[in-house]
Amino acid sequence: xxxxxVRRLLSTVPIVxxxxxxxxxxxxxxxxxxxxxxxxxxxxxxxxxxxxxxxxRPWYVQYGRMxxxxxxxxxxxxxxxxxxxxxxxxxxxxxxxxxxxxxxYVLALIVGITAGTIAALKQNSRYDYASMAAALxxxxxxxxxxxxxxxxxxxxxxxxxxxxxxxxxxxxLILPAVTLSAVYMAYIARLTRAGMLEVLRSNYIxxxxxxxxxxxxxVMRHALxxxxxxxxxxxxxxxxxxxxxxxxxxRIFAVPGLGNYFINANLNRDEPLIIGIxxxxxxxxxxxxxxxDIAYAVVDPRVRY
Amino acid sequence: MAATTATQPTTEPVAGTSLxxxxxxxxxRNKLAVTGMVLVAIIVTASLAGPPIIERTTGYTYDYIPxxxxxxxxxxxxxxxxxxxxxxxxxxxxTSGRDLLARVLLGGRISLMVGLISTFVSLMxxxxxxxxxxxxxxxxxxxxxxxxxxxxxxxxMMVVIVLLSLFGRNTPLGQLVLLFIALGAVxxxxxARIVRGQVxxxxxxxxxxxxxxxGVSTIGILARHLVPNTLGPVIVYATLTIPxxxxxxxxxxxxxxxxxxxxxxxxxxxxxxxxxxxxxxWQLLFxxxxxxxxxxxxxxxxxxxxxxxxxxxRKS
Numbered sequence: 001x002x003x004x005x006v007r008r009l010l011s012t013v014p015i016v017x018x019x020x021x022x023x024x025x026x027x028x029x030x031x032x033x034x035x036x037x038x039x040x041x042x043x044x045x046x047x048x049x050x051x052x053x054x055x056x057r058p059w060y061v062q063y064g065r066m067x068x069x070x071x072x073x074x075x076x077x078x079x080x081x082x083x084x085x086x087x088x089x090x091x092x093x094x095x096x097x098x099x100x101x102x103x104x105y106v107l108a109l110i111v112g113i114t115a116g117t118i119a120a121l122k123q124n125s126r127y128d129y130a131s132m133a134a135a136l137x138x139x140x141x142x143x144x145x146x147x148x149x150x151x152x153x154x155x156x157x158x159x160x161x162x163x164x165x166x167x168x169x170x171x172x173l174i175l176p177a178v179t180l181s182a183v184y185m186a187y188i189a190r191l192t193r194a195g196m197l198e199v200l201r202s203n204y205i206x207x208x209x210x211x212x213x214x215x216x217x218x219v220m221r222h223a224l225x226x227x228x229x230x231x232x233x234x235x236x237x238x239x240x241x242x243x244x245x246x247x248x249x250x251r252i253f254a255v256p257g258l259g260n261y262f263i264n265a266n267l268n269r270d271e272p273l274i275i276g277i278x279x280x281x282x283x284x285x286x287x288x289x290x291x292x293d294i295a296y297a298v299v300d301p302r303v304r305y
Numbered sequence: 306m307a308a309t310t311a312t313q314p315t316t317e318p319v320a321g322t323s324l325x326x327x328x329x330x331x332x333x334r335n336k337l338a339v340t341g342m343v344l345v346a347i348i349v350t351a352s353l354a355g356p357p358i359i360e361r362t363t364g365y366t367y368d369y370i371p372x373x374x375x376x377x378x379x380x381x382x383x384x385x386x387x388x389x390x391x392x393x394x395x396x397x398x399x400t401s402g403r404d405l406l407a408r409v410l411l412g413g414r415i416s417l418m419v420g421l422i423s424t425f426v427s428l429m430x431x432x433x434x435x436x437x438x439x440x441x442x443x444x445x446x447x448x449x450x451x452x453x454x455x456x457x458x459x460x461x462m463m464v465v466i467v468l469l470s471l472f473g474r475n476t477p478l479g480q481l482v483l484l485f486i487a488l489g490a491v492x493x494x495x496x497a498r499i500v501r502g503q504v505x506x507x508x509x510x511x512x513x514x515x516x517x518x519x520g521v522s523t524i525g526i527l528a529r530h531l532v533p534n535t536l537g538p539v540i541v542y543a544t545l546t547i548p549x550x551x552x553x554x555x556x557x558x559x560x561x562x563x564x565x566x567x568x569x570x571x572x573x574x575x576x577x578x579x580x581x582x583x584x585x586x587w588q589l590l591f592x593x594x595x596x597x598x599x600x601x602x603x604x605x606x607x608x609x610x611x612x613x614x615x616x617x618x619r620k621s
Contacts, residue, residue: 026467027467139600140601141597141600142555142600145594145597148582149582149589149593247462248556248560263466263470263562266466266470269471281460282458282460285458289458
């Protein structure tokens, strides 16, 4: 187990470097430059800019410097947010996105697992059909439709919640978190139902029932542990997907998180910021996947690494 | 019974039911899947046939902007310029006075096209990659699957965003082609894994041995014998890939990185609609619901095909 963890942690380094290299290559292969705009710059100004940002050096020197920066975890200054180091932008934006993402995922887990478990226990009942239909709608409804619809309905018609404002942990979080979590809620409910249906038919549940345990104990202590394995293995890719979802939701609700910065960085060709965010997110995704795999081994004794 | 009839010399071959016929029968009995197929058929037909019909009858196209200045405004559904009931614009108009129905149908063409072409791209890459890895086995397989594992842990959305925002922004058509390739290139991983698994379970069976004994080349065995036999799970996964790719396209278009004007897709129309959600809600409602219904139906069809091809897989 320990060897497995160490190996995975070590493999993170080359993976992140590959991702960062691909990104850097894409940025450099694209036509134009961050300082090219509507107006043509005087040659002297252009030369000065190129010199200041080291663009006059051979490409391998620049590439090497970028890799070195990534390894040291210091990405230099942002080009759009002048004078701001990428790291301080990350330090501001990461907690925002993490709070939103974590809240959305916890919400999705609570609602999804509850709904899925009840649906499995009452298989083929009216509740089962209704919740699974709702789940399918949740999967099909894009969150850029759901979000603005919720805003129009709850915020602009009924004035219940603010449409878009970010001030940390407050009621303003409700709309973005719900919008972000809808899809995951739906997936988790479906996975829980499928997993529970399979487990509830297995022998060890029959044994537990035969021992005379209460239905509550059978479900909570025995069935859920096995039935939630699909949810656990879904969580790895889901947390990675969540990052794509946050980009859209952050755009809709004007949340100053990673996604918003990432889009702006791309539109402005802010190379250090793009590289910094991509590197950070890659590391985060890999670590989350590792955590999920470890959790899997802890919950399911059949899994050995 | 069946065995005895099969050995009798008959002039006509006994009509057996193939896997596909059985699957088709089961699919037809699945109400949700049939509903989904009908809805998708309607939406596809409307997207293909609708725009020319609208253009012939009313002259509206997706980029037709009225010449009268008083019409350069958003009209609610079924409303004429004077506020009375009118059949002119069943979905209303957008902020420039363009007919929203024509735009939604035209957007449907692009969205469906992105879904189909990108899925095809991912299918081709996934089939070739997975079949090669599975058939060759050993070190090659291990290395190829290691690469897939690594690619899985990449935040591919971010790479796609980088790609789309830096390249091809000047030509709308170039952006569209880039979109096909980018979306196809990031969604082949699971396909490759499925194909590999299938190929590994098939490659030691007798018919492959027979093919090899008769001197069929490796590529021939892969293309003619192995890949056709993996089609069941591949079709299931491909039908489920179409809606997920369409959703990705819509995300990107919503962010302004996908389909560029003058083209429109459901995602870019929704993005336009969100700008004025409080005043002109129908501009988000129609493209948004059309898209949601389409994705909903496609998911039903995919689930239905999965259940039909493998009745024992029935789970969720």
